[in-house]
Amino acid sequence: MSSPSGVKIMVYHWIDRDPGQRLREWGLTPEAFEAQMMALAEGGYQVLPLIDVLQIVRGRRPAPPKSVALTFDDGYLSLMDHALPVLKRLGFPATFFLVSDRVGATNTWDARHGDRPRSLMGWSEAAELAAQGMEIGSHSRTHPVLTGLSEAEMENEIRGSKETIEDRLGRPVRHFSYPHGVDDARCQRLVAEAGYAGACSTLSGGNGPGANPYRLHRSEISYYDTAWSFSFKARTGFGMRSWARSAAGDLLRRLVPTPRGVAS
């Protein structure tokens, strides 16, 4: 169920002077990212670590009225120059999800789109992030669409990546991010069985008490976001399009009662 209440989790990919062509939507310039972080600070938002979001979802503490969490998928090297200094200056925690078999390599899973490959951080950069108080999570071993894999392959991606990152960094890995934002009940079960405390999808909306900890909702921040649309995402967890779909759905559900025996 999507809800605009609860903590909003933002997801970023690369922050780079060259945001790319075909995949430009997933990149931000350093200036745009800094402006967004300043907007959160000046807007009185509390930026929470993911572990606190899990506490809120599990009903163990209340959600602050204006709160967000920050996540970065894939582990791009450019984040060391363009995200870490801003986060440190503002005292914002964040979670960086690494693709464990691609650490120090490039985003090979995006090669078919034709943009230049982007460098991913190495283990020394990941260790530096952890030493600076940032959290390192897992984004699988090779960034596949998990739902297309056998259960053994899926487990290898989910559990194997956790073990590798923990071995390399000497710290527990508590959170998972589904590659391509795609998951199903099997993925969620294997993530829980591997010992993760929670997992992030890319479904829109907030994360309040009672939300599924293995399907946390996130707002994807895009190159095309404006100051206004970013502030809307921080407040609601939705982009305008997903908000319209959700609002229209709510209105329809109120106007047209669900027939008996049909799940809504």
Ligand SMILES: [Zn+2]
């Ligand atoms: Zn990814």
